Amino acid sequence: MLFLGLGIAVAGAQTASPATASPPKLDTDEQKTFYALGLLLGDNVKVFDLKPEDLAIVKAGMTDAVTGANPQVDIDTFGPKVNELAKKRASAGAEDAKRKGQEFADKVALEKDATKTASGIVIRMITAGTGASPTAADVVKVHYEGKLIDGSVFDSSIKRNEPAEFPLGAVVPCWTEALQLMKKGGRSQVVCPPALAYGDRGSPPVIPPGATLSFEVELLDFHKP
Numbered sequence: 001m002l003f004l005g006l007g008i009a010v011a012g013a014q015t016a017s018p019a020t021a022s023p024p025k026l027d028t029d030e031q032k033t034f035y036a037l038g039l040l041l042g043d044n045v046k047v048f049d050l051k052p053e054d055l056a057i058v059k060a061g062m063t064d065a066v067t068g069a070n071p072q073v074d075i076d077t078f079g080p081k082v083n084e085l086a087k088k089r090a091s092a093g094a095e096d097a098k099r100k101g102q103e104f105a106d107k108v109a110l111e112k113d114a115t116k117t118a119s120g121i122v123i124r125m126i127t128a129g130t131g132a133s134p135t136a137a138d139v140v141k142v143h144y145e146g147k148l149i150d151g152s153v154f155d156s157s158i159k160r161n162e163p164a165e166f167p168l169g170a171v172v173p174c175w176t177e178a179l180q181l182m183k184k185g186g187r188s189q190v191v192c193p194p195a196l197a198y199g200d201r202g203s204p205p206v207i208p209p210g211a212t213l214s215f216e217v218e219l220l221d222f223h224k225p
Contacts, residue, residue, distance in 0.1 A: 109122045127218075178217070183219065
C-alpha cells in the first residue's frame with residue numbers, strides 16, 4: 001500500500017479550500033494538470049474513508065509541511081502509524097463492502113438463467129454458446145466489461161475495441177472457474193465474490209477492499225497454449 005507521503009499529500013491538496021468555497025479555476029493546461037494530479041493522488045487515500053473532520057486535519061498537516069511550519073506531531077512517531085490506520089480503515093470498509101456485495105450477488109442469483117456455484121460465483125447466461133468449454137490449461141480470447149456493484153466500469157475490452165487473450169489459469173480464481181462453465185460464443189454475467197477476486201485488500205485505486213465484481217464476459221475462442 002502506498003499511503004505515506006504521496007498519498008497523504010493529495011488528501012490535503014484536494015481539500016485546500018473549504019467545502020463551501022467556489023471550485024478552483026481550471027482555465028489553463030497547467031491548472032488542469034494540477035487538478036489531475038489531485039485526482040490521481042486522491043485515489044490512493046480512498047481506503048482511509050476520510051470524514052470531513054479527518055480531511056481538515058490532513059489539510060492542516062499538508063499546509064504545515066508545504067509552508068515549513070513546525071509540525072504539531074513527531075513524524076518519526078506517527079508516520080509509521082499511517083499504514084496501520086490504513087489497514088484498520090480498509091478492514092472496516094471491506095466488511096461493509098462484502099455485505100453489500102453478497103446482497104447484490106443474491107439478487108442476481110434470482111434472475112432468469114442464473115446459477116450459483118458451490119464457491120459462491122453467480123453466472124447468469126445471456127447468450128448460450130456451442131461446442132466444448134475451455135479448461136484451466138487453455139488460452140482464452142474474450143470480450144469483457146467489469147463493473148463494481150454500483151455500476152461503475154473499472155475495465156472494459158469492449159470500450160478498447162480489443163479482445164483480451166490470456167491463459168485461463170493465470171487470472172483471478174473466479175474467472176478460471178466461471179469460464180470453464182461457458183461455451184464458445186457464449187455471453188454471461190459473472191458475479192465474483194471478493195474471496196475469488198481481489199479479497200479484503202482489493203486492488204487500489206481501481207477496486208476497493210472487499211469488492212464484489214460483476215463482469216459481462218463473451219467467450220470468443222480458446223486454444224491450447
